[in-house]
Amino acid sequence: MSKRLFAIRGATGAENTAQSITENVCEMCLTLFSENHLTQNDFVSIQFTITDDLDTMNPAAALRKGQNTFDVSQIPLFCAQEPKIAGSPQKMIRLLVTCYMEEGAKPQPVYIHGGEKLRPDWAKK
Numbered sequence: 001m002s003k004r005l006f007a008i009r010g011a012t013g014a015e016n017t018a019q020s021i022t023e024n025v026c027e028m029c030l031t032l033f034s035e036n037h038l039t040q041n042d043f044v045s046i047q048f049t050i051t052d053d054l055d056t057m058n059p060a061a062a063l064r065k066g067q068n069t070f071d072v073s074q075i076p077l078f079c080a081q082e083p084k085i086a087g088s089p090q091k092m093i094r095l096l097v098t099c100y101m102e103e104g105a106k107p108q109p110v111y112i113h114g115g116e117k118l119r120p121d122w123a124k125k
Contacts, residue, residue: 005044008036008107009122010095013056013114021057022066024113025093029063032097033070035108043075044098049082051092056108059093089117 012028014020029046032038049060060077063086082094092115111120116123 001120002103004103006099006101006105006107008032008097008099008109009095009119010097010110011115011118012112014093015091016054016056018057018062021054021059022062023094025059025062028093028095028110028112028115030070031112032095032108032110035110036099036101038099038101040071040074042099042101044075044100045078046072047096047116048077048079049094050079051088051090052084053090054093086093089114092118094118
């Protein structure tokens with residue numbers, strides 16, 4: 001079976017501590033990697049956005065530093081600040097994973113720790 005390019009979304013809430021950001025980013029990413037059966041060779045890049053009230057840890061650095069069960073050292077990681085929009089949820093980290101998966105695969109997004117309110121239609125019940 002051939003592979004094609006997919007983009008998979010996710011989001012998590014966090015408190016403004018390095019520990020909370022690290023733990024929640026790693027949980028979100030490792031869950032997404034596992035549920036989508038991704039291997040090291042499947043990744044193109046991982047992009048994060050973070051709200052301006054989370055300023056103690058960069059999510060890309062948190063992923064590199066905080067987990068040791070999945071090697072992300074060769075995956076391009078990028079982080080940007082989420083645009084400040086009135087009424088948008090605060091203390092949020094959003095994720096976009098660009099990867100190759102088997103053609104016909106059904107990507108499984110991951111919304112946890114308050115991230116569910118961003119996409120209740122994609123959040124697990």
